[in-house]
Amino acid sequence: MNKTKWQEQAFCWPKGYSSDAVHAGLRYSKLDLGWVVSDVVANAAGVYTTNKICAAPTVITKNLVKKTQQLQAIVVNSGFANACTGEQGVQDVLSEQQWVAEKLGILPDLVGVASTGLIGTPLPMDKMQQGIAKLEKTQNDFITQAILTTDTKAKTLCLRLEIDGKPCTLTGFAKGSGMIHPNMATMLAFVVTDCAIEAKTLQSLLSELTEQTFNQITVDGDTSTNDMVLLMANGQAGHQEITEQSLNYPLIKQAYQFMLTELAKMIAQDGEGATKLIEVNVQGAKTIEEARIAAKSIVGSSLVKSAIFGADPNWGRIVSALGASQIHLDPATVSVNINQISVVKKGQAANFDPNEVSEALKSAVIFIDVFLQVGNAQGQAWGCDLTYEYVNINASYAT
Amino acid sequence: MNKTKWQEQAFCWPKGYSSDAVHAGLRYSKLDLGWVVSDVVANAAGVYTTNKICAAPTVITKNLVKKTQQLQAIVVNSGFANACTGEQGVQDVLSEQQWVAEKLGILPDLVGVASTGLIGTPLPMDKMQQGIAKLEKTQNDFITQAILTTDTKAKTLCLRLEIDGKPCTLTGFAKGSGMIHPNMATMLAFVVTDCAIEAKTLQSLLSELTEQTFNQITVDGDTSTNDMVLLMANGQAGHQEITEQSLNYPLIKQAYQFMLTELAKMIAQDGEGATKLIEVNVQGAKTIEEARIAAKSIVGSSLVKSAIFGADPNWGRIVSALGASQIHLDPATVSVNINQISVVKKGQAANFDPNEVSEALKSAVIFIDVFLQVGNAQGQAWGCDLTYEYVNINASYAT
Numbered sequence: 001m002n003k004t005k006w007q008e009q010a011f012c013w014p015k016g017y018s019s020d021a022v023h024a025g026l027r028y029s030k031l032d033l034g035w036v037v038s039d040v041v042a043n044a045a046g047v048y049t050t051n052k053i054c055a056a057p058t059v060i061t062k063n064l065v066k067k068t069q070q071l072q073a074i075v076v077n078s079g080f081a082n083a084c085t086g087e088q089g090v091q092d093v094l095s096e097q098q099w100v101a102e103k104l105g106i107l108p109d110l111v112g113v114a115s116t117g118l119i120g121t122p123l124p125m126d127k128m129q130q131g132i133a134k135l136e137k138t139q140n141d142f143i144t145q146a147i148l149t150t151d152t153k154a155k156t157l158c159l160r161l162e163i164d165g166k167p168c169t170l171t172g173f174a175k176g177s178g179m180i181h182p183n184m185a186t187m188l189a190f191v192v193t194d195c196a197i198e199a200k201t202l203q204s205l206l207s208e209l210t211e212q213t214f215n216q217i218t219v220d221g222d223t224s225t226n227d228m229v230l231l232m233a234n235g236q237a238g239h240q241e242i243t244e245q246s247l248n249y250p251l252i253k254q255a256y257q258f259m260l261t262e263l264a265k266m267i268a269q270d271g272e273g274a275t276k277l278i279e280v281n282v283q284g285a286k287t288i289e290e291a292r293i294a295a296k297s298i299v300g301s302s303l304v305k306s307a308i309f310g311a312d313p314n315w316g317r318i319v320s321a322l323g324a325s326q327i328h329l330d331p332a333t334v335s336v337n338i339n340q341i342s343v344v345k346k347g348q349a350a351n352f353d354p355n356e357v358s359e360a361l362k363s364a365v366i367f368i369d370v371f372l373q374v375g376n377a378q379g380q381a382w383g384c385d386l387t388y389e390y391v392n393i394n395a396s397y398a399t
Numbered sequence: 400m401n402k403t404k405w406q407e408q409a410f411c412w413p414k415g416y417s418s419d420a421v422h423a424g425l426r427y428s429k430l431d432l433g434w435v436v437s438d439v440v441a442n443a444a445g446v447y448t449t450n451k452i453c454a455a456p457t458v459i460t461k462n463l464v465k466k467t468q469q470l471q472a473i474v475v476n477s478g479f480a481n482a483c484t485g486e487q488g489v490q491d492v493l494s495e496q497q498w499v500a501e502k503l504g505i506l507p508d509l510v511g512v513a514s515t516g517l518i519g520t521p522l523p524m525d526k527m528q529q530g531i532a533k534l535e536k537t538q539n540d541f542i543t544q545a546i547l548t549t550d551t552k553a554k555t556l557c558l559r560l561e562i563d564g565k566p567c568t569l570t571g572f573a574k575g576s577g578m579i580h581p582n583m584a585t586m587l588a589f590v591v592t593d594c595a596i597e598a599k600t601l602q603s604l605l606s607e608l609t610e611q612t613f614n615q616i617t618v619d620g621d622t623s624t625n626d627m628v629l630l631m632a633n634g635q636a637g638h639q640e641i642t643e644q645s646l647n648y649p650l651i652k653q654a655y656q657f658m659l660t661e662l663a664k665m666i667a668q669d670g671e672g673a674t675k676l677i678e679v680n681v682q683g684a685k686t687i688e689e690a691r692i693a694a695k696s697i698v699g700s701s702l703v704k705s706a707i708f709g710a711d712p713n714w715g716r717i718v719s720a721l722g723a724s725q726i727h728l729d730p731a732t733v734s735v736n737i738n739q740i741s742v743v744k745k746g747q748a749a750n751f752d753p754n755e756v757s758e759a760l761k762s763a764v765i766f767i768d769v770f771l772q773v774g775n776a777q778g779q780a781w782g783c784d785l786t787y788e789y790v791n792i793n794a795s796y797a798t
Contacts, residue, residue, distance in 0.1 A: 053722030053730050084718060084730070086747050119715030120748040225719055302701065303793055310794025316518030319483060320624055323452030331452050331483070348485050349519040388787050394702055395709025 006161035006170075006255050011141045014169035014194035016040060016236035021142035024131025026079030026117070026124065033131040034143030036192055037073045037104060042234035044071035044112070045203035047210045049227035055083035057113040058226050060093045064109060069199035071232055072110035074190060075100050075132065076147050078175075080117040080124070083225040092123045099132045114188050114228050116149055116175060144173040147188055150393060151175055155266040159255055163248050164239040168195045172259045176267040186224035187214065189263050195252060196235035198243045205253055206231055213260040216292055217268045218278075218300045218383030229260075268382040273389030277365045278308060280381050284372040290327035291372075291379030297325035298368060298381070305386035308366055313357035315343040318368060333373040339363060405560035405569075405654050410540045413568035413593035415439060415635035420541035423530025425478030425516070425523065432530040433542030435591055436472045436503060441633035443470035443511070444602035446609045448626035454482035456512040457625050459492045463508060468598035470631055471509035473589060474499050474531065475546050477574075479516040479523070482624040491522045498531045513587050513627050515548055515574060543572040546587055549792060550574055554665040558654055562647050563638040567594045571658045575666040585623035586613065588662050594651060595634035597642045604652055605630055612659040615691055616667045617677075617699045617782030628659075667781040672788030676764045677707060679780050683771040689726035690771075690778030696724035697767060697780070704785035707765055712756035714742040717767060732772040738762060 013019060013036075021034030046065040048058050065071065075096055082089045097108040115123070144154040155174040160167065176187035197205075206229065214229060235241065242248050269277040280299045285291035298304055301321035307314040318336055322329070336344035339360035343352050360366075366385075412418060412435075420433025445464040447457050464470065474495055481488045496507040514522070543553040554573040559566065575586035596604075605628065613628060634640065641647050668676040679698045684690035697703055700720035706713040717735055721728070735743035738759035742751050759765075765784075 050725070051719060051722040052725065052728050053718050053733070081715075084715070084743070084747055086731070119718065120743075225715075225722065302789075306790055306793030309790065312794060316480075316483070319452050319518065320450060323450040323624065326449070326451065329451050332485070334452070344483070344519075348483055386790060386793075388790050390701075391705055391708065391785060391787050391790060394705030394785075395711060 005251060006159045006258070009158050009160050011156050011158050012169065012171065013139055014171055014192060014236070016194055016234045017192055018137035018139060019143050020136045020138045020140060021146035022131050022134045024077070025127045026077055031142050031146035032079050033077045033128070034146035035073055035075045035100065035135050036143060036190065037137055038192070038232060038234040040234055040236070041070050041072050041110060042232040043197060043199040043202050044069055045199065045206045045231045047206055047229045049224055051225050053084065053225050055081050055115060055226040056085060056089035056093045057082055057115045058228055060090065061112045061114065061228065061230070065112065065230070068109060069203065070110060071112045071230070072106050073100055073104060074112040074114065074230060074232070076114040076143065076188065077128065078116050078147055078149055080115060080121055081119050081226050082115040082123050083119045085120065085122050088122050092125055095125060096128060096132070099129055103132065112230055114226070114230070116147060116186070116188055116226055119225060147173070147175040149175065150272055151270055153270060155263060155270065157259055157262050159259060161251070161255055163195060163237065163251070166237045166239040168237040168239070169193060170195070170255055170259055172263050174263040174267055187227045187267060189214065189229040191256070191259055192232040194235070194237040195233050196237065196239055196241040197233040197252065198241055201243050201249070202231055202233055204244070205256055209257050209260050212292065212380070213257070213264040216296055216379070216381040217264045218271070218381070265382050268384050271384030272393045273387040274384030275387060276308060276363070276385045278305070278368065278383045278385065279365065280368045280370065281378065282370045282372065283378045284375060285377040285379065286328040286375035288377045288379055291377045292381065294322055294325045294327050294370065295379045295381035297321050298370070299383035302386055305383065308361055309385035309387050311358045311361035313338070313343065313354045313361065319344060322370060328374055329372050330374055335371040337369040339367050404650060405558045405657070408557050408559050410543070410555050410557050411568065411570065412538055413570055413591060413635070415593055415633050416591055417536035417538060418542050419535045419537045419539060420545035421530050421533045423476070424526045425476055430541050430545035431478050432476045432527070433545035434472055434474045434499065434534050435542060435589065436536055437591070437631060437633040439633055439635070440469050440471050440509060441631040442596060442598040442601050443468055444598065444605045444630045446605055446628045448623055450624050452483065452624050454480050454514060454625040455484060455488035455492050456481055456514045457627055459489065460511045460513065460627065464511065464629070467508060468602065469509060470511045470629070471505050472499055472503060473511040473513065473629060473631070475513040475542065475587065476522070476527065477515050477546055477548055479514060479520055480518050480625050481514040481522050482518045484519065484521050487521050491524055494524060495527060495531070498528055502531065511629055513625070513629070515546065515585070515587055515625055518624060546572070546574040548574065549671055550669055552669060554662055554669065556658055556661050558658060560650070560654055562594060562636065562650070565636045565638040567636040567638070568592060569594070569654055569658055571662050573662040573666055586626045586666060588613065588628040590655070590658055591631040593634070593636040594632050595636065595638055595640040596632040596651065597640055600642050600648070601630055601632055603643070604655055608656050608659050611691065611779070612656070612663040615695055615780040616663045617670070617780070664781050667783055670783030671792045672786040673783030674786060675707060675762070675784045677704070677767065677782045677784065678764065679767045679769065680777065681769045681771065682777045683774060684776040684778065685727040685774035687776045687778055690776045691780065693721055693724045693726045693769065694778045694780035696720050697769070698782035701785055704782065707760055708784035708786050710757045710760035712737065712742065712753045712760065718743060721769060727773055728771050729773055734770040736768040738766050
């Protein structure tokens with residue numbers, strides 16, 4: 001991807017946005033409640049968990065954005081997922097929207113709501129109300145901290161680009177500790193921009209890019225009750241609105257692709273207990289979909305993940321995970337490289353030095369390249385290694 | 400299942416079978432090569448891995464049994480999987496068949512071949528030949544040891560029953576350490592009997608029962624390059640041959656169902672690093688297939704498995720894994736029991752004591768019962784907990 005079309009820069013909010021976060025007492029001591037507010041109504045798009053057990057804020061925000069394609073504010077909390085909370089959970093989301101709307105003097109239908117935290121326990125609404133009352137319209141980045149749970153660091157990215165000579169900013173932030181942990185209501189990501197983008201275009205762009213970014217990070221085959229990605233575009237940069245027919249569409253799409261890919265990789269890299277980022281590239285597949293399925297099958301295999309943790313040059317596991325993915329392949333034409341070292345050539349062991357591969361597997365980023373030679377499609381997926389610490393974290397979360 | 404229709408008993412071979420195993424030097428010191436031989440040609444049936452990367456012995460035995468529906472001998476080794484070994488691998492299987500056939504004075508096409516072990520390294524054929532030369536026709540149970548890899552114990556079961564007044568025996572043995580570990584060519588199971596069963600009936604019975612037994616144990620979503628289940632029925636018990644129309648068909652089917660279920664559970668219970676067997680029962684699903692998918696989704700979730708290892712009463716993970724399985728369900732009617740204690744009632748937290756559930760989760764067998772109330776179908780799946788020892792075993796296998 002051509003990075004010269006935009007510059008990464010220090011965190012800031014795009015034109016016409018403000019934000020804030022507070023410690024509302026939902027968690028022991030950290031920031032746990034925040035908002036992002038646009039000065040004007042922004043075009044909005046979202047993608048949401050496909051889990052059949054879907055949290056109240058996810059259901060309500062999904063229906064809202066689908067209907068209006070607009071948002072002016074997003075309120076997010078950590079600590080409680082507001083999932084499996086029945087009718088009370090729905091009422092609590094409506095209260096959140098009401099309180100934020102009153103404070104901002106806007107309609108409740110312009111307020112998106114997201115939650116992440118423990119499933120099954122209702123939100124402490126007195127604390128939520130007091131917390132919302134304390135939120136200000138500032139330029140701080142506290143919200144990037146407030147949404148974290150077992151994450152070890154905030155995941156943010158700011159891109160600066162020019163459209164029609166006007167400076168524009170895309171600001172993204174995310175949470176999610178790589179390995180899905182459904183009781184923590186895993187993955188949230190938000191990207192706000194001052195670009196002007198038609199709502200329909202924004203949605204189709206997000207839906208398409210989600211397939212090759214967030215949907216390609218390791219999630220143990222699961223998707224949580226609260227996963228959500230929301231985009232807002234408020235048009236304050238002042239250029240002409242971008243549609244799929246615009247000359248500027250490829251540029252903005254590439255910028256979003258870069259943004260969503262980097263956020264997804266940050267999530268994978270910060271996986272629970274993870275010590276390494278794993279990137280799998282599958283080339284020469286019959287279809288893009290099959291390339292993605294194969295890449296995800298490899299990066300999601302507990303055996304591959306354990307072997308990489310142990311720097312074990314165990315290519316049999318990679319090949320077996322590939323075969324188990326049920327895509328079209330010819331065993332006799334499969335080749336595999338680990339960090340540029342050829343370990344499998346046309347279906348059989350290449351002539352490699354196990355010690356050299358083991359050394360390569362001690363890198364912070366592991367690249368697994370798979371060449372199928374049955375077509376021209378390619379796909380990528382990202383994940384992390386499986387460690388003692390993962391078991392440790394997950395053996396005792398609720399208690 | 401009505402156990403009084405048959406009796407479990409100490410290990411023995413059915414009428415007309417002999418067996419043996421030796422240390423051929425494929426592994427450091429343990430038994431690693433064995434056979435089972437029938438005095439006469441037996442009807443045979445098999446099911447095999449669906450992995451697109453399929454080992455040479457698996458491909459050849461599959462084609463053989465599909466064509467002839469007969470076997471007189473099975474030869475099995477551990478240590479090397481003979482997978483990803485190209486044309487040499489195929490030739491090596493043919494040599495194995497030839498050597499066994501010559502020694503027994505039968506046709507090579509009556510010899511099934513199975514292997515389990517490291518992927519990608521060719522079989523040491525000099526050792527294989529010397530080993531086969533040493534095999535005798537005895538009544539020992541050495542083969543039940545020779546097929547093991549990371550298994551901590553042999554998995555065997557003998558059932559004695561009567562058909563038309565004739566005593567019959569079903570003898571089963573298996574290997575596989577629960578969690579799949581594809582480089583070890585995971586799961587092998589063999590059941591031999593002196594019952595007389597039509598070949599077509601034997602195959603359809605095995606195919607059907609595999610769906611609800613071996614295919615319902617936790618395998619990380621994977622299936623290895625060498626998985627294989629073979630049945631032999633040599634008719635030496637002397638009763639009339641059983642077909643699907645026989646009065647005795649339900650009895651023999653139930654006996655096989657019990658046999659295959661118990662072997663599958665033994666494999667799950669002996670999962671790598673496992674300390675607990677997990678059994679998930681899903682009731683009230685729309686279809687049997689959906690019930691099985693849901694049960695397997697729960698028992699295969701790394702988060703559920705970690706929580707059970709830690710005796711953490713984290714029902715949110717169970718519900719989330721259920722929802723992620725994409726089956727038909729109504730969040731408002733889902734109920735969950737853990738070892739008989741109600742933890743979720745109609746989609747929300749039940750009024751349970753977390754300490755009591757945590758105590759229950761310290762049992763050797765954990766039962767998770769899920770009630771969907773959207774239909775009448777039910778399904779089961781089995782697995783084991785995810786432990787530090789699992790990571791330990793799998794972080795350093797090849798090296």
